[in-house]
Amino acid sequence: MKVFPWSICPARTQSGYRLGIVFSTGASSNMACPNTVCLSTDSLNTTYLSTTCLNTARHHPAVGKGDKSIMSNVATQTIVYLALLFLGYGFKQLGIFRTEDAGFLKSVILYITMPAAAVNGLKALELQPSFLWCFLIGFATCSILMAVGMFASRKASASDKLLFLFSFNSFNVGNFAIPFLNGLISDNGFAALCLFDISVAIFLYGIDYSVAESRKGQGGGFSPKLLLKKLFCSPITDAYLIMLLLAALHLRLPSPILKLAEVAGNANAFLAMLSIGILFELSLDKKSLRTLLKFFSLRYVTVLLIAGAVLLFVPFPPDIRQAVCVLLMAPVASVAPLLTVNAGGDGGNAAQANSLSILIGIVMMTVVYGII
Numbered sequence: 001m002k003v004f005p006w007s008i009c010p011a012r013t014q015s016g017y018r019l020g021i022v023f024s025t026g027a028s029s030n031m032a033c034p035n036t037v038c039l040s041t042d043s044l045n046t047t048y049l050s051t052t053c054l055n056t057a058r059h060h061p062a063v064g065k066g067d068k069s070i071m072s073n074v075a076t077q078t079i080v081y082l083a084l085l086f087l088g089y090g091f092k093q094l095g096i097f098r099t100e101d102a103g104f105l106k107s108v109i110l111y112i113t114m115p116a117a118a119v120n121g122l123k124a125l126e127l128q129p130s131f132l133w134c135f136l137i138g139f140a141t142c143s144i145l146m147a148v149g150m151f152a153s154r155k156a157s158a159s160d161k162l163l164f165l166f167s168f169n170s171f172n173v174g175n176f177a178i179p180f181l182n183g184l185i186s187d188n189g190f191a192a193l194c195l196f197d198i199s200v201a202i203f204l205y206g207i208d209y210s211v212a213e214s215r216k217g218q219g220g221g222f223s224p225k226l227l228l229k230k231l232f233c234s235p236i237t238d239a240y241l242i243m244l245l246l247a248a249l250h251l252r253l254p255s256p257i258l259k260l261a262e263v264a265g266n267a268n269a270f271l272a273m274l275s276i277g278i279l280f281e282l283s284l285d286k287k288s289l290r291t292l293l294k295f296f297s298l299r300y301v302t303v304l305l306i307a308g309a310v311l312l313f314v315p316f317p318p319d320i321r322q323a324v325c326v327l328l329m330a331p332v333a334s335v336a337p338l339l340t341v342n343a344g345g346d347g348g349n350a351a352q353a354n355s356l357s358i359l360i361g362i363v364m365m366t367v368v369y370g371i372i
Contacts (some may be wrong), residue, residue: 088277189323
């Protein structure tokens with residue numbers, strides 16, 4: 001049997017770079033090192049000759065730091081999304097778009113492009129135990145933020161209490177974080193966002209709703225029917241669950257469906273940012289400014305501490321850890337103002353918080369992505 005010389009070499013995969021043992025064969029290949037064959041798999045429980053899959057080249061010195069290239073891509077994506085946001089806002093100010101037009105775009109996003117983006121992002125999903133942790137971390141994060149928000153607003157007006165209840169512990173994952181991070185995180189990182197999003201939805205429509213009903217004194221309490229209706233009548237949640245089920249059964253959708261999902265999903269980021277720009281409004285008085293200053297300072301101090309705990313104590317692969325930490329900086333859920341109004345709160349104040357959170361979220365997600 002012929003024995004080939006071997007060495008350690010980074011190999012390019014769909015999710016980034018992988019370190020593996022390579023054998024020189026004299027034949028060229030598509031790996032990062034020419035004339036080598038890299039043997040690697042995804043689990044230490046299989047025939048495994050490689051280390052943990054890393055989501056970017058900058059995590060391996062043999063590939064080069066890569067920081068400038070990666071941060072250049074992040075900066076470019078940030079600028080593009082800000083341009084789309086202000087394009088929508090500018091066209092609304094010029095009368096080309098109306099606020100009502102965002103309703104049509106929202107429907108297209110909710111029923112077509114967002115589920116398609118989920119299918120496209122999860123098409124090669126391989127389930128692993130860390131995904132369950134992502135779900136649990138999402139639920140724990142919402143619980144911590146809810147406790148902090150309720151304590152901070154205990155002496156506030158009823159309207160401000162509802163602002164902290166629905167907005168303080170929510171995240172805009174499907175309509176903002178996923179489009180914003182498209183192409184910047186690995187497939188596993190994308191799956192982590194989806195699991196986190198499901199836990200946020202359960203908390204928002206279940207626990208938050210129950211607390212709001214109790215505060216209104218209507219004795220409504222927890223409503224399993226409302227929770228299940230909101231979850232399973234949501235196209236994006238249905239897409240998550242279907243793709244997770246297919247991954248668990250080791251099944252894949254037919255190629256034509258995946259191609260359709262890819263084409264429709266690629267439009268999601270553009271439409272999402274444009275619709276956010278159309279709905280964007282910012283007009284603050286001194287009282288609202290003080291409330292929102294308290295709101296965002298407490299929110300981001302808390303999520304930064306949670307992100308630090310994830311980095312230090314949760315045994316995630318680097319790509320999933322990065323995705324979760326960046327997601328923690330995401331803006332407030334876009335549905336939060338509507339839930340605030342339905343509970344009898346000040347929709348205008350909640351909408352201002354939502355708009356301001358978009359600008360802060362873009363900055364914080366970019367910074368955290370660059371650091372981690």
